[in-house]
Amino acid sequence: NAGVTQTPKFQVLKTGQSMTLQCAQDMNHEYMSWYRQDPGMGLRLIHYSVGAGITDQGEVPNGYNVSRSTTEDFPLRLLSAAPSQTSVYFCASSWGGFRIYEQYFGPGTRLTVT
Amino acid sequence: KQEVTQIPAALSVPEGENLVLNCSFTDSAIYNLQWFRQDPGKGLTSLLLIQSSQREQTSGRLNASLDKSSGRSTLYIAASQPGDSATYLCAVNTNAGKSTFGDGTTLTVKP
Numbered sequence: 001n002a003g004v005t006q007t008p009k010f011q012v013l014k015t016g017q018s019m020t021l022q023c024a025q026d027m028n029h030e031y032m033s034w035y036r037q038d039p040g041m042g043l044r045l046i047h048y049s050v051g052a053g054i055t056d057q058g059e060v061p062n063g064y065n066v067s068r069s070t071t072e073d074f075p076l077r078l079l080s081a082a083p084s085q086t087s088v089y090f091c092a093s094s095w096g097g098f099r100i101y102e103q104y105f106g107p108g109t110r111l112t113v114t
Numbered sequence: 115k116q117e118v119t120q121i122p123a124a125l126s127v128p129e130g131e132n133l134v135l136n137c138s139f140t141d142s143a144i145y146n147l148q149w150f151r152q153d154p155g156k157g158l159t160s161l162l163l164i165q166s167s168q169r170e171q172t173s174g175r176l177n178a179s180l181d182k183s184s185g186r187s188t189l190y191i192a193a194s195q196p197g198d199s200a201t202y203l204c205a206v207n208t209n210a211g212k213s214t215f216g217d218g219t220t221l222t223v224k225p
Contacts, residue, residue, distance in 0.1 A: 033213070042118070042203055042215035043158075058212065090157060092213075101145055101207035105158040 001026050004106035006091050012112045013081040021076040021109050023091030030096040032074040033058070033103070034066065036087040043090060049074055081113045116141045118206050120216035127194055128224050135189040135219045137204035142182050149178050149189050150203045152218070158203065162189070194223045 007022045025032065030051050035043035035058075045058030047066040055066050063085060065077040074093075078085060088110050092103040117140045127133050137147070146165045150158040162171045162178040164187065170179040177190040191198060201218040208214070 035215075040217070042120075042217040043205075043213075044215070045212060048212055056212075059214075092158075101213065102148060102160065102163045103158075103205070103213065104160065105150075107157045 003027065004091055004093055004104050006089075006106035006109050008109060009107065010110050012114065013078070014114055015081060015083060017081050019078050019081070021078075021089055021091075021111075023074045023076065023106060024072050025074075025091075025093040025104070026072065027093060027095070027104070028071060029093035029104070030071070031094040031101065032068065033092045033094075034064070034074070034076045035090045035092065036060065036085075037090060037108075038087050046076065046089075078111075083113045085111065086113045087111060116206060116208055116214040118204060118214050118216040120202075120204060120219050122219060123217065124220045124222075126222040126224065129194060129196060131194050131223075132190070132192050133194055133221070135191070135202050135221070137187040137189070137206075137216055139185045139187075139206045139214070141206075141208060142185050143208060144182060145207045147178075147180055147187050148205045148207065148213075149176075149187075150205065152201045152203060154201075161202075191221075194221075196223045196225050199223050 004025045033048040034046040049055045049068040091106040094103045149161040164180040175192040201220045203218045205213045205215045
């Protein structure tokens with residue numbers, strides 16, 4: 001299993017540009033989430049999904065969109081990039097069984113908005 | 115709103131010492147709590163998961179405890195090694211797919 005994969009690893013955007021961060025998992029996990037991590041801080045939840053076709057907002061959803069058309073994929077779209085969105089973005093997935101919500105993380109995407 | 119606090123923010127110890135990292139949370143209605151390790155510039159590696167019905171979990175030199183009623187968890191590291199140097203994060207899971215993280219404790223183990 002590849003686990004949770006994220007692309008790209010690094011990205012530089014200009015203010016106002018849009019882009020999509022990709023996240024995929026091959027563990028048949030029901031739950032998937034997007035987080036951002038700013039320097040010296042923990043992770044803050046952006047959006048999450050409890051299954052295909054179902055998404056909900058986390059703590060810091062503004063400026064981001066998500067959709068979940070398949071179990072495997074959970075892309076994160078930045079609509080109009082702002083310097084405040086410079087951060088490291090992590091995608092995570094988890095199972096809905098006994099070890100419910102035990103999260104597995106991707107390697108992250110480091111985004112810089114100039 | 116769930117809030118998670120980790121104390122201390124940074125800790126430096128000599129090699130071989132036993133140490134305790136603390137995590138506290140404000141809402142005791144949790145499903146489970148997960149401890150992670152993060153190396154600089156890297157992703158998160160899961161260390162231990164404690165279900166809400168459990169009191170502790172052990173893996174090698176690591177032992178995590180959970181006291182749900184008081185909103186506290188501790189991560190005990192025995193016989194610390196320089197390779198244990200990293201940031202340790204705890205995450206509390208209260209709703210489906212929704213986790214709240216602490217800001218982490220950065221541990222440095224000096225040879």
